[in-house]
Amino acid sequence: MLRINGNRLCEKLFEMAKIGATTKGGVCRVALTEQDKLGRDLFIKWCLEIDCVVDIDQLGNIFARRLGRNNAAPAVMIGSHLDSQPTGGKYDGVLGVLAGLEVLHTLHDANIVTDVPLEIVSWTNEEGARFSPAMVASGVFAGEFSLDFAYNREDKVGTKLLDALVEIGYKGKSEVGNRKYKATFELHIEQGPILEAAKKSVGIVTGVQGIRWYNLLLNGKETHAGPSPMSFRKDPMLTLSRLLPRIFELTKIHGPDAKVTVGYINAFPGVRNTVPGYLDISVDMRHPCEEILFKMHQDLTAIVNVEKHIDQDVGHLELVWYSPPVMFDTGCIEAVKKATEKLAIPSMEIVSGAGHDAVYISKVAPTSMIFIPCTDGLSHNELEHAEKVDIINGTNVLLAAVLEMANDCDLEFRN
Amino acid sequence: MLRINGNRLCEKLFEMAKIGATTKGGVCRVALTEQDKLGRDLFIKWCLEIDCVVDIDQLGNIFARRLGRNNAAPAVMIGSHLDSQPTGGKYDGVLGVLAGLEVLHTLHDANIVTDVPLEIVSWTNEEGARFSPAMVASGVFAGEFSLDFAYNREDKVGTKLLDALVEIGYKGKSEVGNRKYKATFELHIEQGPILEAAKKSVGIVTGVQGIRWYNLLLNGKETHAGPSPMSFRKDPMLTLSRLLPRIFELTKIHGPDAKVTVGYINAFPGVRNTVPGYLDISVDMRHPCEEILFKMHQDLTAIVNVEKHIDQDVGHLELVWYSPPVMFDTGCIEAVKKATEKLAIPSMEIVSGAGHDAVYISKVAPTSMIFIPCTDGLSHNELEHAEKVDIINGTNVLLAAVLEMANDCDLEFRN
Numbered sequence: 001m002l003r004i005n006g007n008r009l010c011e012k013l014f015e016m017a018k019i020g021a022t023t024k025g026g027v028c029r030v031a032l033t034e035q036d037k038l039g040r041d042l043f044i045k046w047c048l049e050i051d052c053v054v055d056i057d058q059l060g061n062i063f064a065r066r067l068g069r070n071n072a073a074p075a076v077m078i079g080s081h082l083d084s085q086p087t088g089g090k091y092d093g094v095l096g097v098l099a100g101l102e103v104l105h106t107l108h109d110a111n112i113v114t115d116v117p118l119e120i121v122s123w124t125n126e127e128g129a130r131f132s133p134a135m136v137a138s139g140v141f142a143g144e145f146s147l148d149f150a151y152n153r154e155d156k157v158g159t160k161l162l163d164a165l166v167e168i169g170y171k172g173k174s175e176v177g178n179r180k181y182k183a184t185f186e187l188h189i190e191q192g193p194i195l196e197a198a199k200k201s202v203g204i205v206t207g208v209q210g211i212r213w214y215n216l217l218l219n220g221k222e223t224h225a226g227p228s229p230m231s232f233r234k235d236p237m238l239t240l241s242r243l244l245p246r247i248f249e250l251t252k253i254h255g256p257d258a259k260v261t262v263g264y265i266n267a268f269p270g271v272r273n274t275v276p277g278y279l280d281i282s283v284d285m286r287h288p289c290e291e292i293l294f295k296m297h298q299d300l301t302a303i304v305n306v307e308k309h310i311d312q313d314v315g316h317l318e319l320v321w322y323s324p325p326v327m328f329d330t331g332c333i334e335a336v337k338k339a340t341e342k343l344a345i346p347s348m349e350i351v352s353g354a355g356h357d358a359v360y361i362s363k364v365a366p367t368s369m370i371f372i373p374c375t376d377g378l379s380h381n382e383l384e385h386a387e388k389v390d391i392i393n394g395t396n397v398l399l400a401a402v403l404e405m406a407n408d409c410d411l412e413f414r415n
Numbered sequence: 416m417l418r419i420n421g422n423r424l425c426e427k428l429f430e431m432a433k434i435g436a437t438t439k440g441g442v443c444r445v446a447l448t449e450q451d452k453l454g455r456d457l458f459i460k461w462c463l464e465i466d467c468v469v470d471i472d473q474l475g476n477i478f479a480r481r482l483g484r485n486n487a488a489p490a491v492m493i494g495s496h497l498d499s500q501p502t503g504g505k506y507d508g509v510l511g512v513l514a515g516l517e518v519l520h521t522l523h524d525a526n527i528v529t530d531v532p533l534e535i536v537s538w539t540n541e542e543g544a545r546f547s548p549a550m551v552a553s554g555v556f557a558g559e560f561s562l563d564f565a566y567n568r569e570d571k572v573g574t575k576l577l578d579a580l581v582e583i584g585y586k587g588k589s590e591v592g593n594r595k596y597k598a599t600f601e602l603h604i605e606q607g608p609i610l611e612a613a614k615k616s617v618g619i620v621t622g623v624q625g626i627r628w629y630n631l632l633l634n635g636k637e638t639h640a641g642p643s644p645m646s647f648r649k650d651p652m653l654t655l656s657r658l659l660p661r662i663f664e665l666t667k668i669h670g671p672d673a674k675v676t677v678g679y680i681n682a683f684p685g686v687r688n689t690v691p692g693y694l695d696i697s698v699d700m701r702h703p704c705e706e707i708l709f710k711m712h713q714d715l716t717a718i719v720n721v722e723k724h725i726d727q728d729v730g731h732l733e734l735v736w737y738s739p740p741v742m743f744d745t746g747c748i749e750a751v752k753k754a755t756e757k758l759a760i761p762s763m764e765i766v767s768g769a770g771h772d773a774v775y776i777s778k779v780a781p782t783s784m785i786f787i788p789c790t791d792g793l794s795h796n797e798l799e800h801a802e803k804v805d806i807i808n809g810t811n812v813l814l815a816a817v818l819e820m821a822n823d824c825d826l827e828f829r830n
Contacts, residue, residue: 224768226770230674231671259644259645261650261688263689266685270679
């Protein structure tokens with residue numbers, strides 16, 4: 001059976017990690033910086049070495065194409081991103097791109113030609129660390145945002161994404177989104193603890209959980225902590241003391257896949273001896289099932305409404321973002337599953353907790369993802385780590401799944 | 416019966432409020448600024464007009480002395496402060512100083528000489544808005560801090576208190592704390608809602624509640640809000656959801672005089688889609704009774720310890736400041752009470768929720784305070800307001816109480 005070259009893949013991973021390397025062993029290769037340009041240059045050099053045809057679109061997305069037998073047919077695509085968080089790790093994104101490269105390299109060495117062409121894609125600005133929102137370029141590709149919207153994103157010092165793109169010489173000519181795919185795959189570290197805890201080398205990603213983001217404002221009356229008896233106060237912390245247990249209780253009510261995160265509780269004025277005038281609280285709720293996530297939304301609203309019945313002016317719950325759950329393509333999921341079975345790799349089905357370029361791409365092409373464990377679930381961190389055995393297993397599964405979708409039969413996959 | 420001149424007092428209050436007047440009707444006369452100097456100059460001018468002898472000590476505390484029959488005897492003192500918060504009101508502090516002036520003015524006009532001398536004191540930097548801690552000068556006077564400690568307090572731009580004092584020309588020669596008092600009184604706005612709600616014109620202040628300040632640190636593990644199931648998380652917000660109701664419950668357990676304030680809950684990193692790595696929480700507990708406040712302390716410790724039994728690394732409760740309850744002098748309290756009765760002014764006993772110069776002075780001299788209501792309990796605010804009728808009532812009570820303590824009998828007080 002055909003296998004990828006794990007040493008070659010890891011060498012390339014570490015070679016790429018030198019670009020923007022941090023002292024703590026991580027990577028700072030933020031989108032559209034000089035480091036990003038160097039990473040792109042290296043990636044393209046490697047693609048050209050295995051005879052890929054490289055194209056760059058108007059958003060700097062890089063497409064490296066390996067021709068097949070029928071080049072008019074939609075390609076099978078492997079995509080992820082080369083940009084990193086400011087204090088990111090060596091695997092997030094770049095693994096998916098270089099695993100794609102290794103898959104094509106393996107086919108190149110074995111002189112295997114697929115029925116349909118293959119493409120590796122590196123998407124611009126997946127992290128959103130410099131230009132918000134995240135995944136903006138795959139979003140434009142999928143028709144979620146306009147090209148103008150993306151071009152006008154600004155970083156902290158007011159530089160527009162378009163200008164940064166031109167600056168590093170990566171504004172290409174191809175129209176964004178003018179490519180059709182038969183299937184697309186993204187290999188990524190899990191960025192969570194599930195696979196590691198379950199001792200599975202590969203996660204067959206069936207979808208991405210839905211997300212609801214809320215701003216919860218709780219009103220109070222700013223009062224000196226000394227003179228006012230409790231009965232005279234309007235204290236939003238007291239309201240919070242009733243709400244917080246009920247909000248977390250939602251994770252018990254709605255089962256083990258329900259997640260609730262309160263990231264901050266900002267008190268104003270936020271001084272020790274003053275009852276806050278108001279609290280600004282974030283609530284992040286997630287669930288893989290749209291109906292259950294909606295029920296959680298109803299319950300959260302009801303919890304706040306109970307307080308409103310006591311005090312009309314208690315505050316306000318506002319839904320600020322909703323990303324519905326994504327179910328990946330059953331054909332692509334099946335191809336991944338079949339690959340793990342063929343290769344006898346310990347695997348399990350898993351739902352992605354985080355967003356990925358694959359979420360947007362899944363709107364315009366059959367898509368699924370492959371996860372591998374990362375140590376302690378650590379990601380967006382310079383200490384991010386993935387084991388070589390899992391990198392190899394995940395990339396072999398990617399190879400097999402790609403071949404499954406790129407050929408009418410899987411004859412070439414046999415040794 | 417002898418009465419103060421309310422119009423004259425209010426004219427002086429408004430004249431003083433012109434120095435550092437803000438557009439919203441408040442005052443910005445921060446300690447040891449040019450505005451503070453102008454306020455001090457005006458106050459001294461007024462004291463000299465009624466033949467007081469003015470002395471300034473090494474911390475800029477101003478002592479205006481009206482001679483009595485026995486000038487070797489300890490004086491009766493009326494003290495407060497002329498400095499304000501950056502966005503302060505027209506009454507906080509200055510009322511106590513100018514009410515003292517009005518009391519002496521009234522005696523001056525009536526040619527009344529008391530057995531012991533009288534003094535008005537304006538204490539330097541009561542607010543602590545520029546130089547922390549608050550009440551530092553009365554603190555040095557009472558032996559709570561050293562003179563060097565006070566001199567070396569720095570403002571935000573690194574200016575030392577000593578240099579600011581010299582700069583405005585108010586570093587006097589008298590040793591700080593070398594004066595003895597028979598009795599001292601401080602008239603102040605309540606800075607709380609109790610008198611207004613009870614429709615009382617004067618509060619007979621029996622003491623100052625004790626204060627315990629805590630830092631509560633709750634540990635978590637920084638985790639992406641997406642991938643980690645709830646059962647994998649170490650979420651300090653979840654710990655908080657158990658602790659917060661129990662902390663506020665202490666006010667129910669320990670009765671209507673118990674106060675608990677949580678001024679801030681700072682989450683780190685404090686972003687929407689990350690389980691916080693830790694929370695930094697302030698807890699302010701107050702009670703007029705030392706034993707009950709200690710019981711509250713024990714209960715709070717026990718509440719945190721319950722969590723420690725579940726997780727040794729749950730966090731840490733640290734007492735960062737303790738100010739024991741103060742019981743004012745029964746003789747001084749009695750003098751105030753007798754005055755309200757003689758004058759038939761609606762009054763009630765009250766415990767001060769905030770700190771005042773009188774707290775430190777009470778350590779070295781028989782002391783009590785007189786409160787008057789302020790609208791909506793509002794203070795440290797440009798909209799701070801006190802009604803003229805209450806100002807007059809409070810100052811008449813001050814006059815009567817001072818005379819009660821300054822004479823062997825109260826013959827002169829009769830009309």
